[in-house]
Amino acid sequence: MKKNDLVFYDSAHSIWKKSANNTSKGAVTKRDQIEILKNSIFKVGESYFFTFDVKNGAFTSVSKEIKSILGYDPENISAAFFLNQIHPEDQPYFLKFEAKSSDFYKNLPLDKIDQYKIQYDFRIADSQGNWKRILHQMLILEFDDNKNFVTSLGIHTEISHLKQQGIPILSFIGLNGNPSFYNYDQLEDHSSLEKPDFTKRELEILRLIIASKTSAIISEELFVSIHTVNSHRKNILKKSNCASVTELLVKAISESWI
Structure with a gap:
């Protein structure tokens, strides 16, 4: 070198x-x-x-x-x-x-x-x-x-x-x-910035979404119904002001939500 x-x-x-x-x-x-x-x-x-x-x-x-x-x-x-x-x-x-x-x-x-x-x-x-x-x-x-x-x-x-x-x-x-x-x-004062107010369960599902898991697989891993998973997914998109999963993935990574 x-x-x-x-x-x-x-x-x-x-x-x-x-x-x-x-x-x-x-x-x-x-x-x-x-x-x-x-x-x-x-x-x-x-x-x-x-x-x-x-x-x-x-x-x-x-x-x-x-x-x-x-x-x-x-x-x-x-x-x-x-x-x-x-x-x-x-x-x-x-x-x-x-x-x-x-x-x-x-x-x-x-x-x-x-x-x-x-x-x-x-x-x-x-x-x-x-x-x-x-x-x-x-x-x-x-x-x-x-x-x-x-x-x-x-x-x-x-x-x-x-x-x-x-x-x-x-x-x-x-x-x-x-x-x-x-x-x-x-950050000027180096105080922690707010991120979307996700619940513990929503954060679990967000991690699995980013890991490319489908709703069916998430429901199996978390022992909940697909309806429950999809309901959480809708809440996650709403709280994050994201129109799509792709936008959600980009924001979750770039803003260090996980």
């Missing part, structure tokens, strides 16, 4: 190193919760997982699904190479979002760090040179008592079919009932 190709990566790495700082040996570990964390990350298309060494700016593992989505070998891909494939127009957003994410986590109480996930999108070239939009979701796996980060868990989902245009959007999603901060980059 040429020296000029490393400028973007080096800029990102400098942000990560500040987040890691001088991590103590007594790092708080969350490795035993990886499966729980994976289940908290929402998938709306083909996805792959990865773990990341924050201080060294390096992948420690990448799941095999990256091959079918982007065409890259999970055994040989480096963070520097990956970042160099991000669309030039989205690279400034990537750096800004990474810096804001670091600040956001540093300002959280220690017991809240593992209660939030980062979410934003960007375009990246696959092995054939085609641009694909990726939804980036990340949680902190390991950190110490000084809020220095050791390892993160991420998932990349292709959402080209849901968002073809528009600038990248950064959100912080609260888990286990914690408040979420949508379109964080546009």
